[in-house]
Amino acid sequence: IDWAASTGGYDKATVQDVMSGAIEKRFGDRPERPIQWLTDNGSAYTTHETRQFARELNLEPCTTAVSSPQSNGMAERFVKTMKEVYITFMLKPNVRTALHNLAVAIENHLYSASGYLSPREYLRQRVTST
Numbered sequence: 602i603d604w605a606a607s608t609g610g611y612d613k614a615t616v617q618d619v620m621s622g623a624i625e626k627r628f629g630d631r632p633e634r635p636i637q638w639l640t641d642n643g644s645a646y647t648t649h650e651t652r653q654f655a656r657e658l659n660l661e662p663c664t665t666a667v668s669s670p671q672s673n674g675m676a677e678r679f680v681k682t683m684k685e686v687y688i689t690f691m692l693k694p695n696v697r698t699a700l701h702n703l704a705v706a707i708e709n710h711l712y713s714a715s716g717y718l719s720p721r722e723y724l725r726q727r728v729t730s731t
Contacts, residue, residue, distance in 0.1 A: 603619045603621075603626060604619065613645045615645070616646055617650075617651055620638070620651075624658050631659045632659045632660075634659065635659050635661045636659065637660075637661045638655055638661060638662050639665065642664050642665065646662075646664065647664060682710075683707065687706040707720070708721045
C-alpha cells in the first residue's frame, strides 16, 4: 500500500507515483503475473497514460461501474471497518507509524469475500495452488 495526501484531488502523475510505490513495497520490481487494480472512474485513473503505466507494472486496470452505489458502498464499508476495528485503537505516535500500522492491519484483516482469509493468506493460497 502506498499513499499521497492532497486537498485538491489527484492528477495522473500522483496516481502513477502511488502505483509505483505500492508495487515496489509489496513486490519489489513488479508482480510475476498480472494483478487486478480496481479504481473509480476519475480522470487521473482512466487516462491512457495511467492505464498504460499500470500495464507496464503488470497491473490489470479495472474500474468500478459508472454510478455504482454498490461498489461505492463496499469501499465506504471498508473504510468504516478500518476506522472502527483498527484506527480507533492503534498506536499513532506519528504519521509514519500510523500508516505502517494501518497497512499491516489491512494485509491481515479477514474478509468474507475471500472466505475469511486475509489478503496475505489469500495471495499465498493462490500462489501455492498454481
